[in-house]
Amino acid sequence: MKILYNVKLLLGILFIIFFSCDRKKTSSNGINIIETNLTGFVDPFIGTGGHGHTYPGATVPFGMVQVSPDNGISGWDWCSGYHYSDSKTIGFSHLHLSGTGIGDLTDIRVMPINKKVDLSLPIKTRDDIPYISKYSHTNENASPGYYSVFLNDFNIKTELTADLRTAFHRYTFDEGDDQSVILDLGYTVNWDKTIDSEITIEDKYTVSGFRHSTGWAKNQKVYYVLQFSKSINGYDLYKGNTKVEKLNTVRDTATSVQLFFNEVIKNQLEVKVGISSVSVENAKKNISEHQNNFEFDSVREQSKEAWEKTLSHITVDTKIDSLKTIFYTALYHSQVAPVTYSDTDGAFRKENDSIRYAKDYTAYSTLSLWDTFRAEHPLLIFTAPDKVSDMINSMLAYYEDKKILPVWTLYANETNTMTGYHSVSVIAEAYLKGIKGFDIEKAYQAMKETMMQNERGLEFYKKYGYIPYELLDESVTITLEYAYNDWCVAQIAKALNKTEDYQYFIKRSEAYTHLFDKETGFMRGKNEEGTEWHEPFDPKFSAHRVHADYTEGNAWQHSWFVPHDVEGLIQLFGDESAFATKLEQLFTEDSEITGDNVSADISGLIGQYAHGNEPSHHIAYMFNKANMPWKTQYWVHQILKTQYNTTPNGLSGNEDCGQMSAWYVFSSLGIYPMNPASGEYEIGSPLFEQSILKISDGVAFRIEAEHVSDTNIYIQSATLNGKEFNRSYITHQEIINGGTLHFVMGSSPNKNWGVKN
Secondary structure, eight states: OOOHHHHHHHHHHHHHHGGGGGOEOOOOOOOEEEEEOOGGOOOOTTTTTTTOOOOOSBBOTTOOOEEEOOOOOOGGGGGSSOOOOOOEOEESSSSOOOSOOOOOOOOOOEEESSSSSOTTSSSSGGGTTTTTOOOGGGEEEEETTTEEEEEEETTEEHHHEEESSSEEEEEEOTOOOOOEEEEESSOTTTTTEEEEEEEEETTEEEEEEEEEEESSSSSSSEEEEEEESSSSEEEEETTTEEEEEEHHHSESEEEEEEESSSTSSSOOEEEEEESSOOOOOHHHHHHHTTTTTTOOOHHHHHHHHHHHHTTTTEEOOOEEEHHHHHHHHHHHTTTOSSSEOOOTTTTEEETTSOEEOOOOOOOOOOHHHHHHTTTHOOOHHHOOOHHHHHHHHHHHHHHHHHHOOOSSEEETTOOOOOOSSHHHHHHHHHHOOOOOOOOOHHHHHHHHHHHSSSSSSSHHHHOOOOOOOOTTTHHHHHHHHHHHHHHHHHHHHHHTTTTTHHHHHHHHTGGGGGGGTTTTEEEBOOOSSSSSSOOSOOEEEEEEESSSSSSSSSHHHTTTTTTOOHHHHHHHHHHHHHHHHHHHHHHHHHHOOEEEEETOOOEEEETEEEESSOOOOOTTGGGGGGTOOHHHHHHHHHHHSSSSSSSSTTTTSSSTTTTHHHHHHHHHHHHHHGGGGGTTTEOOOSSSSEEEEEEETTTEEEEEEEESSSSOOOOEEEEEEEEOOOSEEHHHHHHHOOOEEEEEEEOOTTTTTTTOO
């Protein structure tokens, strides 16, 4: 058996070493193993329909620019600027949010056009915009690092690509057509509003300026430079609705310009766009490596190679191409955010307008922590471990000013959106899983100080041991999340031998016990005196963000958030059987949601389980703790099967900066970080015959699922490195040591596997 294991391990390592070889082979069971062109399985249109809120445009892993089309209308499903149901565009802007519920960004929008238009006309709806164009999805293409579309009204093919800090456009006009580009800094959609902007025609090839806006990010400053491959022959410059003459600079809340170009005999025009939060000069530095070269094809190829490299951290082996499409698109979406925020010289702007320099690290923004602490950040420990400490250092840079860790930062602005302080979880998990590169003593001080201050309900939490419902909306969710945050602080205190702190925070992490109502089996709002529950009570009732005890959900969905002490939660129910019965009822209850202000985030329903929103994501794995792992296997498989597909509607809810996709990546492999900071991964039901995680050069971890199929979803037996493996979790250390976890799958539950005697 040991010899067999060593052979398997060697084969796994050889598989990793030869990732760069351009070849295909067939395994002994006839399965195609594709070792390159993983980007060919990625479909960026997945999630652009329904409530996925993703964008199809071009970016690189964690890129500063996300150049993508904007449809030009406001609406929740247009939060990324684009929705697949639409067929009109007003241009291509350079900052976008991936899968959030927030309509912000879409900064620095440009649009190619083949005729002169009047930009002074009043705009009431997007159809009044004189440069709007129809397009067809049949003439639209997207792949990692590349997007193209044919603009029907102007007969222009638009192509977009990007590197880390620069966007590249290529426009192909009909021969003989006028060649023109519009830059509009005034027209806004959704929550975003321009408060100041500037356009300067620097010379025949260069336009620069800034756009200051407010919205979700209250103080957002974007500086830009546009460089063109042809000389500017003329321009019409507008200040508000007034065309200005004999000026090369305008500044106003709404500025725009139409640029006209020479050399119409050559039907292609290329544009480079650099941005910065600091200055025009820094925007120029961010594209300086390209100097005066226009390298669209080579940049596109480099972008593809960057994605190929990052996707190759995990390879999967299956006969079903649609599963590969879902998997690699999910892996792609899990690495578009957080985004690079510091410039090439390390400079970045903080919320208070001070300029900071990131020394020995890259600053990141777009930290959607309420979503991403659950599976996105745990996944990055495998797929981008070199960036994890930089993200933590970015959090600590925020703490230096605020003396509190961030909640949800966008362009360095704290939005204070969502509940809890889950930067605490990200820091704890990273340190306990061996990530270096940040000052743990400083980080611990930040964690402790954050959880000891008196903002966002913590003053009530400290006083009462929970948050009374009369004193703060969403009191139940906030209490449960603070309890988990406390547990994370306690783990770092323990690791640093801070015994008194450990005892304090571990005791506080039991706050969930105050809100459990044994009679109903739910976590409920409790009054200030601790004597009465919030009445009337309906576990299916939802009220979106006002006068509610739960955040974007109801009692069915939020009563299970005790990932740090599931055993303690089971005891509150009485025993494992009572707990598992209630847990299964979550999935089998009817899907009615009651109330007049139901949260739109409640989607992807299986019973009352709502996969379209993050609070549900760990729940199916809790059967493992109740000694019923076969139920985890069943329900995880049902979620994988029903909540993801290869269409634009392929996500059952907001992508939320990678979390929805990271859940799929982990769960399809057969493991999931139910409690991210615990160092353990719960085992579910693997989808693939074989998966390989590249841990480092020469070290790989292989997961095999013998006989797996759409019906063979239950684990019959397992071995780890050739030895019997009979538990429903695996540790982080076991994974990073490398080796092989081998499952034998079957169509009926084995109720003896993974069960504690």
